[in-house]
Structures are given as C-alpha cells and as structure tokens.
Amino acid sequence: MDYVVAVLAPQLLHGLVFGAALGLLALGLTVIFGLLGVMNFAHGELYMLGAYAGIAVIGWTHSFWAALVAAPLAVGLIGAVTEVATLRPMYRREPLYGLILTFGLALVFREGVRQIWGGDMRRILPPFTGSTPILGMTYPDYRLFLLAASSALLLAIWLFFTRTRAGIVVRAAVQDAEMLDGLGVDVRRVFTLTFAGSAALAALAGLLLAPVFTVYPQMGVEMILLAFIVVILGGMGSMGGSVVAAFVIGVAQSLFSLWMNPQRVAIAIFGIMIVVLIVRPRGFFGREGVLE
Amino acid sequence: MARDGVVLEVEAVSKSFGALAALTDVSLAVREGEVFSVIGPNGAGKSTLFNVVSGLYAPSAGRVRLHGREITGLAPEAINRLGVAKTFQITNVFPEISVGENVRVAAQSRARESGRLASLWRRSDVDARVGELLGPFGLAAKRDELAENLAHGEQRYLEICLALATEPTLLLLDEPTAGMTPGETKDATRLIREVARRRGLTLLLIEHDMSVVMGISDRVAVLHFGEKIAEGPPDAIRNDPKVIEAYLGGGED
Amino acid sequence: MSRVVTWRAALVFAVLAALPGVPGISQYSLLLAFDALLFGAIAMSLDLLIGYTGLVSFGHAAFYGLGAYATAIVLERGVLSLWACLGAAVLVVGAYALVVSYFATARRGIYFALLTLIFAEVVYTFFRYTQTFGGSDGIQGLPDARLWPGAAIDTPLRKYYLVLTYLALAYAVCRLVVTSHFGRVLVAIRENEDRARFLGYSVQRYKMAICMISALLTGLAGAIYPMRSAFATPDLMLWTESGEFIISVMIGGLGTLVGPVIGGAFFTILRDKVSSYVDWYFIVIGVVLIVIVLFMPRGLLGFRRLLGFKQWRATA
Numbered sequence: 001m002d003y004v005v006a007v008l009a010p011q012l013l014h015g016l017v018f019g020a021a022l023g024l025l026a027l028g029l030t031v032i033f034g035l036l037g038v039m040n041f042a043h044g045e046l047y048m049l050g051a052y053a054g055i056a057v058i059g060w061t062h063s064f065w066a067a068l069v070a071a072p073l074a075v076g077l078i079g080a081v082t083e084v085a086t087l088r089p090m091y092r093r094e095p096l097y098g099l100i101l102t103f104g105l106a107l108v109f110r111e112g113v114r115q116i117w118g119g120d121m122r123r124i125l126p127p128f129t130g131s132t133p134i135l136g137m138t139y140p141d142y143r144l145f146l147l148a149a150s151s152a153l154l155l156a157i158w159l160f161f162t163r164t165r166a167g168i169v170v171r172a173a174v175q176d177a178e179m180l181d182g183l184g185v186d187v188r189r190v191f192t193l194t195f196a197g198s199a200a201l202a203a204l205a206g207l208l209l210a211p212v213f214t215v216y217p218q219m220g221v222e223m224i225l226l227a228f229i230v231v232i233l234g235g236m237g238s239m240g241g242s243v244v245a246a247f248v249i250g251v252a253q254s255l256f257s258l259w260m261n262p263q264r265v266a267i268a269i270f271g272i273m274i275v276v277l278i279v280r281p282r283g284f285f286g287r288e289g290v291l292e
Numbered sequence: 293m294a295r296d297g298v299v300l301e302v303e304a305v306s307k308s309f310g311a312l313a314a315l316t317d318v319s320l321a322v323r324e325g326e327v328f329s330v331i332g333p334n335g336a337g338k339s340t341l342f343n344v345v346s347g348l349y350a351p352s353a354g355r356v357r358l359h360g361r362e363i364t365g366l367a368p369e370a371i372n373r374l375g376v377a378k379t380f381q382i383t384n385v386f387p388e389i390s391v392g393e394n395v396r397v398a399a400q401s402r403a404r405e406s407g408r409l410a411s412l413w414r415r416s417d418v419d420a421r422v423g424e425l426l427g428p429f430g431l432a433a434k435r436d437e438l439a440e441n442l443a444h445g446e447q448r449y450l451e452i453c454l455a456l457a458t459e460p461t462l463l464l465l466d467e468p469t470a471g472m473t474p475g476e477t478k479d480a481t482r483l484i485r486e487v488a489r490r491r492g493l494t495l496l497l498i499e500h501d502m503s504v505v506m507g508i509s510d511r512v513a514v515l516h517f518g519e520k521i522a523e524g525p526p527d528a529i530r531n532d533p534k535v536i537e538a539y540l541g542g543g544e545d
Numbered sequence: 546m547s548r549v550v551t552w553r554a555a556l557v558f559a560v561l562a563a564l565p566g567v568p569g570i571s572q573y574s575l576l577l578a579f580d581a582l583l584f585g586a587i588a589m590s591l592d593l594l595i596g597y598t599g600l601v602s603f604g605h606a607a608f609y610g611l612g613a614y615a616t617a618i619v620l621e622r623g624v625l626s627l628w629a630c631l632g633a634a635v636l637v638v639g640a641y642a643l644v645v646s647y648f649a650t651a652r653r654g655i656y657f658a659l660l661t662l663i664f665a666e667v668v669y670t671f672f673r674y675t676q677t678f679g680g681s682d683g684i685q686g687l688p689d690a691r692l693w694p695g696a697a698i699d700t701p702l703r704k705y706y707l708v709l710t711y712l713a714l715a716y717a718v719c720r721l722v723v724t725s726h727f728g729r730v731l732v733a734i735r736e737n738e739d740r741a742r743f744l745g746y747s748v749q750r751y752k753m754a755i756c757m758i759s760a761l762l763t764g765l766a767g768a769i770y771p772m773r774s775a776f777a778t779p780d781l782m783l784w785t786e787s788g789e790f791i792i793s794v795m796i797g798g799l800g801t802l803v804g805p806v807i808g809g810a811f812f813t814i815l816r817d818k819v820s821s822y823v824d825w826y827f828i829v830i831g832v833v834l835i836v837i838v839l840f841m842p843r844g845l846l847g848f849r850r851l852l853g854f855k856q857w858r859a860t861a
Binding site for chain 3: 033039086089090093094095096097099100101103104105106107108110111112115225228229231232236263266267270273274277281282
C-alpha cells in the first residue's frame, strides 16, 4: 500500500500532467493538419522554443510569471511570421511539400537554438518550492500547480471549441476544410491565427514543464515523436481522440519509467502503438472512410 | 447467382454516424438493365446509400447483395472488381495527368497483370479501349489535355469514362449532371442512356434535376431523412402526396 | 531503346566507368566518387516513393543502416563473401521493410511519413543502446569483402566499380518498374489515392510493394557501405541521415530517376567541401530544404518533375 501511495500515485499524477502537455501538442498537430493540411514537423521545436524563450525572459526579468506570459506570446509571434512567410505558399501544393518544409523548419529552429544557447542541458527553477502532503503522499507544490494549470488549460480549450463561435467553426473546419469557403471568413487570417495559437500553446506547455524536466535543444524531438504516436492512435480527424490517447500515452510513459530505463520505455510505448494498430487499425476514434 | 434478374439488393440497410442516423432501414432492388433513380431533399441520405453500396462505409445494419452475392462491408476495390463502378458528385479524377492517361490507368486495372507480380515489368496495351471509351463522350480530341484543364461538363464525362473503363455491370452515378447547363444536361442524359443500353448496364442514379429523373428512369425511389418514403415508376412518384410534401415541407431542392 | 536503359543513361554509365582512368584522379577522389554514387543510388530509390508515389519516407536511414549492420555482422564473423553480405542484407532489411510497410501503408499518406519516422527512431534506439551490436560505437575494424576467394574488394578502384555496378543495376530495376503497369498505378496513387481504390486497385498492396522495393534497394546500398568504410554505426540510422536523403532527392528534382542520382552526388560532394563547418551544417541543410521547397520545387538542378505519363520516354 505504501508503494502505491508513495511511488505509484505521484507517478500517475505526473503522467497526467505529461499527458496534458502531450495532448496540447497533439491537438495542435491535429488542428493544423485538419485546417491547413500541413503536418507540422516543427511543432516539437515550438514547444522547445517556449522553454528557451522562458529562459531568455527570466534572464531579463527574473520572473517566471513574466515569462509565462511573454514566452508564449513571443513564440506565437514566431509562429505567425513562419506561417505567413513559409507555409502560405504550400496550401495549394501537394501535402508532401509541406511535410518537407516543416521538417526543414524544425532543423533550422533546433540548430539555431543550439547555436545561440549551446547544446548543454539547462535548468529553469520552479517559481516556488515546497511540498504538500496529499492523500498520504508528499507532492511538490509546483507539480500541484502544474496539475491545476493543465486542467484549467484543457478546460479552457474545450470551452473554446464547444462554446465559442470561433472555436466551433475551427472544429468543423478541421473535419472539412472546404466549409470555410462558404462562411465568408477571411480564411488566411484564420489560418495564421490558428497556427500562432497552437504555437503559443505548445510554447506554454514547454515552459510549464521545463522546471520538471531539463531544457536542451533536442527536447522537442522526443515530445514530437510521442505526439505523433498520440495522433496515430487517436486518429487524425478526432480532436477528442487525440486528447484521450495523449493521456493514455502520458500515463504509460510515466509508469513505465518506474520500471525500465528510458530506451526500454520508448520501445514499450512503441509496442503499445503496434498492438493498437493491429487491433484497431484506425486508432481509437478514427473516422470511417477510405484510408483514414 | 442472380435471382429473377435482380442485380443489386439493398436489404434493410441502416447507417449511423455516432448519434446521426443517416439511413434507416432502407431496402430496394435494382433489376438488370433498368435505370433506377434515387431522389430526395438534401441530407436525405442518398450519397450515404451510395457510399454503403460502393464500399466506403460498412452499414450499421442490413445487407447488400450483388447478383445474389453478399458484398456488405467489402472494401471499395473489391466491390469494384465484382462489377460496381461509381462516379463522384464532386469531380474526382487524376488532375495532373492527361485525359488519355486517366482513362488508361482506369482501363489497366482490368489488365491481366493487374494486382500481380508481373505488373512490375509488364505493360499491356490498352490504347484501343481508351479510344473506344473517349469517343462517345466527345473527349477523343482532348486526349492529351491535362485533366484539370477540361471544362466542367467534360470533366463530368471523364468521371463516367473512368467508371466505365473498369467494365462494370452496375454503374452508380452520383449527380452526373451536377453543374451542367440545361443544354449540357440534355445531351448528357441522352448519352448516358445510350451508353448504358449499348453496354447492357444497370444504372443506379442520384439526381436532383427532375427532368433527368423523369426522362430517364424506369423506377424511382425517394429518400427523406434517411428513410425510403416512396418507390415506383416516375409518374406514380410525381403524383405521390408524401413525396410532394417532403420536397415542399422542409427540404430544399 | 529498351525499357531498361536509355541511350543517355548508357552514355553516362560509360563515362562513369572511364572515370578512374582520368589522369590526376586520386584515391581520395575515387572514394568520394564512391560516396557520391552510393548516395545517388539511395536518393534514386527514395524518389520512387516520394516523386512517383507521393509517399515521403522519413525513416529511410533505417533501411540503409540495417543493410550496413547486416554486412558488418557477416564480415565480423569472418565470412568475407560479398554475396553473403548482400543476402543477409536482403533478409534483414526485407523483414523490417515488410513490417514497416504493412503498418505505414494501411492508412492515408500522411501516416506513412509519421510511421516510417517512428519505426526508424526505434531501430536507431535499439542499435544505439544494445551492446551486442557495439552500442554507440557500432561495429568497427571490418575486413574487406571479396567476390570469391582471391578476389578481394580491397582497393579504392575495386570499391568504385562495385558501387558503379550496383548503381547501374539499381537504375535498370527502377526504370523497368517505373515504365511498367505498376509504375502507372503509382502515379495514379500519387494523384488521387482514393480514386484509385474505386477503380479496383488494392492501393495498400501497391504501396507496400514500392516501399519494399525502395527499402531493399536502399538496404543493398547500405550493405555496400561498410565495404568502403570498414564500420557500421547507429549514426547511419539517424533521422538526420534520412533528412539528407530527402534533400538529395529535392536537389535533383522529384519524379525522375537521374535527377536524384545527380542530386545525391552533388550533395555528397558539397558536404565534403563544407564538412569543416560542422556547427552550421544542419542549419544550412534546413535552410536549403526550405528554400528549395518554396522557390525551386523542381529541384535545384531543375530536372523536370514528372507531370504525365507522356514523359516516360523522355525521362532517363
């Protein structure tokens, strides 16, 4: 029982937080792909940029909270500029060009960061330390904050997509991009805002999680690979599916880390993906229809 | 083994997407050589019915039989090989290759080496067949044009050529005259009827244009909110009070 | 001319065969030429997937690396026969490619890119952290392979001819496939995957087949690599390596066979000259990719992208 409380439960909670971050990334991927038709290989780098932008802001202001506001905005801006400058010309072309383009973008972002900040691991200190006894275990306060913040974030996103007009439109357009034409909206602006928005969210996730993990240029790569697995399992047309799959993978990752070294964890997650693909080739909530 | 010359049998087919019931308990039987039209207001489920028959969706309930053989839930390519070809409501050709090449790749799917190892090095000559298919639709002159450069009406014809190239016995036409001018529509209707008769095809048609439906069909079925509300020869349908109400009462045409 | 080779291609191969005879050609240049041709062969086989079928493989380096390890393991055990190495590579890469292609082709094209990447990452992780295969150092100090006892492939000249022969055969295979019934269907799949299914084509089967052909060709190239380098390391399977293959194809232009070969050779030579600037190297690659996609989708070298079947005969 002690084991469950002292080790398993905290790891489970940690998995939920990690799953929430993964969910943010996977949602971003799904929305961008559904709306813009581009699989954003650079999404992990946007997550990573959030952490490094945070490092920069903290360097100037010594305030984590200032960074929490400024970093996502900065990365959102980077996202907007990137979308206008490089992605816009891609929409009328075949999807494979967009893939290769974002792959190139990922390289540039990642290596650019390495040039500026160096390749060593860095730390962002949590804005507050201390822990609280909960349900018989001692849980770091910052992690509790993360739990609350990620829940709030996911709730806000859910409300956005189900209760606001903009959100409902975007959600419908993710399923069927052509419907936007008939609505009289400025499609290009919607695309840019959507891309910038998902970039900002990815950056926020990166910064929030930074005090818990270390910060290094490759951190986005590992996240994006997991996000891809989430998207494969959740089915590209389903936003809800992405979130569910994200939590499953997040918790699995977290729990497996208790018992295996990182390489085995990776292979185990991969194994889960294979098993699901065999049993349900379309993923958890994949849309029916040819080749989904 | 066909029963009483019935080519297609749709038996109590229902299809739901989550909470949305697109089709509810729809049954119909299409006889050999006839032209059978399916009509109904927007959202009635006509395209869903086609998608179930052609294999895009598996029905939530019910069965589909072709020449007496069960095809429920088979993959689209399998159903096509059994003799069902479909055209798309929104033109769905191979845009960046020529018209001739479009039809060639469609015709090739019936070549001997198709789907086998030999296709890696063999290449049958289907040029003659391509010419035969393009001719009746007036596309022979446009053989070397890129498909995406064709006029709308010509693209609709190309759609049909592609479907015909796979040598079907049953042809599903999803609004073949969509977007055509009245003059084009008349020509198209005549052409379709002629080609179908010459090849001994059975036609299952979705149409919105009543003149086409009345002029060409042997029998008509009417769908409304996913249910079949009437079936019979065109004249009977035209005067059926339920049908009139469905069109006037809520759906647009 | 036959469907297997054009006059132009035959001429090019003749020139390449005569290359070692050029006065002033050093051993170093010959080995560089080896790398260039090998890379070109890989880029050509990758273009079967990207340019002809519209499937982007982000995990091609795994096929390459697995082929290299197959050779390394065979040579390490003292079995020096070239044929044993190639045979081992075919088995190993074939088995892996079968699994990958099955899962990667089951759904829409985009999943192909994701799944090839994920599979390659797993393979990389496995070899990097498994000590039996040498871990991060890989397998080093390999002996030279031989055609038959007494005919060792030990000089740069022989190695060069080995890769040239491989390139010629790979080219012939690619050309045959691409001008056949199969090749036409690939283009149809690229243009409109869904429509091809409704015309009766088992699209997954075709995709799997071309994926395996491309994988095996790349795997055989990988099998030849250790015969020049005398080692096989996990780095051969890095996704950055896959990126370099892709950039080679993009440089040369999608949808032709010769384009990627030249693109791969060009890239190899460029990389050799620029290798001192290792730090900036990846940024340059990224920028080049972006620039090519945005402004020169026909490839840096301007090879015409295959537009229609008309160009079968014109395409070398």
